Every structure is written in C-alpha cells, then in structure tokens.
Amino acid sequence: DARVTQTPRDKVTEMGQEVTMRCQPILGHNTVFWYRQTMMQGLELLAYFRNRAPLDDSGMPKDRFSAEMPDATLATLKIQPSEPRDSAVYFCASGWGRNTGELFFGEGSRLTVL
Amino acid sequence: DQQVKQNSPSLSVQEGRISILNCDYTNSMFDYFLWYKKYPAEGPTFLISISSIKDKNEDGRFTVFLNKSAKHLSLHIVPSQPGDSAVYFCAAPGSSNTGKLIFGQGTTLQVKP
Numbered sequence A: 001d002a003r004v005t006q007t008p009r010d011k012v013t014e015m016g017q018e019v020t021m022r023c024q025p026i027l028g029h030n031t032v033f034w035y036r037q038t039m040m041q042g043l044e045l046l047a048y049f050r051n052r053a054p055l056d057d058s059g060m061p062k063d064r065f066s067a068e069m070p071d072a073t074l075a076t077l078k079i080q081p082s083e084p085r086d087s088a089v090y091f092c093a094s095g096w097g098r099n100t101g102e103l104f105f106g107e108g109s110r111l112t113v114l
Numbered sequence B: 001d002q003q004v005k006q007n008s009p010s011l012s013v014q015e016g017r018i019s020i021l022n023c024d025y026t027n028s029m030f031d032y033f034l035w036y037k038k039y040p041a042e043g044p045t046f047l048i049s050i051s052s053i054k055d056k057n058e059d060g061r062f063t064v065f066l067n068k069s070a071k072h073l074s075l076h077i078v079p080s081q082p083g084d085s086a087v088y089f090c091a092a093p094g095s096s097n098t099g100k101l102i103f104g105q106g107t108t109l110q111v112k113p
Helices: none
Strands: A005-007 A010-013 A019-024 A031-038 A042-050 A053-056 A065-071 A074-079 A088-095 A109-113 B010-014 B019-025 B032-038 B045-051 B056-059 B062-067 B072-077 B086-093 B101-103 B107-112
Touching: A005 A088, A010 A019, A019 A088, A019 A109, A031 A074, A042 A065, A042 A074, A042 B086, A042 B101, A053 A065, A074 A088, B010 B019, B019 B032, B019 B086, B019 B107, B032 B062, B045 B056, B045 B062, B045 B072, B072 B086
Parallel strands: A010 A109, B010 B107
Antiparallel strands: A005 A019, A019 A074, A031 A042, A031 A088, A042 A053, A065 A074, A088 A109, B019 B072, B032 B045, B032 B086, B056 B062, B062 B072, B086 B101, B086 B107
8 A cells, every 4th residue: 555654743842953854755656745734825835856856945945944855765854943933734745747646645744843 | 826725714514415615726727626635634635636628527425616717616525424524625736747736725624413
C-alpha cells in the first residue's frame, strides 16, 4: 500500500530553534510538494520539486525556510529560526506531475512553536 | 490573491439530506478542478474531479457541477452521512503540467445523525 510518509507527526519547540520535517514520497512519483494548512489560507503551497529539482519556492519565507530533496526518497523542509507564527500543520504530497493527476498527501507534521 | 475561494468556512446538515459545498475561482484559464476531503489528523485525499469540457461529473453519492460562465463549482453529497463529516477543499491546477494544485480555504462539513 504505497503512501507518503512524513516525520515527525508532532513537534513542539521553542522559538528560535531549528525544525526539520521529512517526507518520503511514493516511489515512482516525480513531483513533491510542501503545503501548509492555515485557517485563513487553507492549504498554502510552500515549495515543490520535479525530478528532485526545485521548481518554485516562492511561497516560502526565504529568510527562514528552506526545502531540499537530497535524493528521490527524501524531501526536507527546514525552518531556522522558528517563530510562533510558523505553528501549523505541514503536509508533503507527491504525484506524477500532470494537471489531471491527483496528489497523494502524507498525514502531516503538526508544528507548535512556543 | 486567492485564485480559488471557498467562502463558507462551515456547513451543518442533517443525515440523509443534501450537502452543497461551493467554490469560486478567478482564473478563467483553469480547465480542471478537483475536490479533496480531509479527516482530522489525516492528510487530504482525492474525492472527485471535473474537466472544463463537462458541466457535471457524478461518482456515487458525490456530484460536482461546473458553471464556467460564473466561475463557480459545487459539490453535492446526496444523501449525506455522518461519515462525510470532514473538511472539503476544492483545487485547480496552478500551471501547465507541473501537477501543482491551488487550494481553497476549505469548508468544514458536519453531518448530524
């Protein structure tokens, strides 16, 4: 049963600390997306990759967020330093990169920054 | 600039009745739309989609209607069941052949027994 795996599921940290979220996309998918769920914006796109190359990270605050895909089985989203306003649920999703293709989401990483 | 909008944050209906969830979009270039369903502590999952060449797509109890002139789509659930209680997101592809989806803010549906 192929699925997107995200770690950690829950993270509580202090303001100023570094946070790294990890994602294992579904094998064979060539696109990987990072979304953040907020009450006001819904599912907000932060960054995405095709064939491990970053295509667009314009949704991320560049000064503190970074997204990488060191290999085909791992995508990371890092926040340094974290701030209370970063508290949200972060989702990773993968797909085949077609407009008519659905995305498959992980269960999310709930981040709380105190 | 919110290109996909769901203006109703929540909806409550009685079991067995119809649920209608609405979505508006601003970009007339969008040619495909999807609905996702999300339960608490889970990721969103694909529910149903529609191409702009159609005005209706049906899958069991779920039907999506598209009104291109009004830039409006709706998801109908008939009959509604308590297990349908979830957050529903509508989405549209953001640019050609990237697979990127632009999502609305979501509508929380509560179906009361």
